[in-house]
Amino acid sequence: MTTDMSYTTEEISKLLKISKLTVYDLIKKGDLPAYRVGKQMRVDASDLEAYKTRAKDGMVSTIKSEYVEPVTHHSFQAVSSSNHSLVITGQDVSLDILAKHIERNVAHYRPLRSYVGSMDSLISMYKGESDIVSTHLLDGDTGEYNLPYIRKLLIGSSYIVMNLLSRSAGLYVQPGNPKQLHSWADLKKPGLRLVNREKGSGARVLLDEQLRLHGIPKQRLHGYEQEESNHLGVAGKVATGEADFGVGIEKVASMVNGVEFIPLIQERYDLVMLKKPENLAWIERVKQILQSESFHKELRPIQGYDLSQTGRILFET
Structure with a gap:
């Protein structure tokens, strides 16, 4: 050699x-x-x-x-x-944009991207395997996003929760919405074919919570166990006629031909960072990035994003 x-x-x-x-x-x-x-x-x-x-x-x-x-x-x-790594979890393109800004503006830190779902992101933070985690988990009983899950999983930790963005979530359906799905309650209709997201993803939690709240047994949905690892995969299955519907976000529907989007909820997409002494300096820089005009300018053209709370501190221990 x-x-x-x-x-x-x-x-x-x-x-x-x-x-x-x-x-x-x-x-x-x-x-x-x-x-x-x-x-x-x-x-x-x-x-x-x-x-x-x-x-x-x-x-x-x-x-x-x-x-x-x-x-x-x-x-x-x-x-x-001498460079430290910052592991950023989640699948949304906004996180890739954030990683680029961190690479440019946070000295001595290199962003690494981990493409995992919301629940796995919080678990990875609990285990000490990630630094900035993204989450969009709905608690059906309170109607609150993220904080109920964060409080339960990060017990004993000091952390800060900041809003990254809000976005429209709902159903991907075939053109013309032939099954006439206009609300979560419509999922009671017999014979519906679903393409699902993987366990632990925000979309999967959203669906499961809505099924629970509306008293719809998951066994009634054909294909409940058929999983895709991202929104694009779900929309693709609907577009090809392999499923009648799937749960996802508006942005992806605009990228796939043969799919219509039915908006049902505005979900809050937040970031969590642990407030360890060695983290405080880079957390301050990330806060500045989230609140900066240059960061917002890159997010504004993306369909379905609401930036009205971007950079806002939602909770801090």
Whole structure:
């Protein structure tokens, strides 16, 4: 093996028989030294061999979770151990925009994106695996978003909750709404075919809460166990006629041909950050970003976003 040989993250995932996401986590933890050439991460062959030797001797950390790193604008950048990572969870494009602003404006921190649902995001924060988590979880009994779940899962922690945005959520239906679905109560109609979201996602919690509140057994919905991992997948199944409806957000409906959107609720999409002493400096910078005109300017053109509360502190322990 030549000393000047290097590998991409995809090549390393195949060599080690691990996912590409796990490779990113090894790089994040500092177990696998890497550098950036354009938009591509590379690892020298010698560093890979050194990692394999340490792994055989049990000298590397255990992988607990997997993260995706956003594309950077730098043409070449060494991954420095002096830089700290900020793991941002959630799937909305607004989080990718936030990561870009953090990369530009928060010195010595590198944003990493983890594409998981709301419930898993809060659990990852409880476990100490994430830094900025996004959540849009409806508590059907109170009609409140997020805070009831945050209070239960982060007991004993000091944290701040800020609004990222509000957005319209509802039903994806086929053109012309042939099943005439105009409210949650209409889901009582017999023979409806559903394409669902995965457990722990905000859309799944929203559906389950509405079914509970309206006394609709989930067994009545054909395809309840058929899951997609994002809004786009749900809308796609409806567009192809594989399902009569799915739950999602307005923005995605505008991206998929053959889907109409029935708005039913305005959901609040919030961010949670733990107020540890070592976090206070970057939390202040993130607050400034959320309240900045430059950040709002990038979000305004996106259909279905309400920025009237963006950057507002909703709760702080």
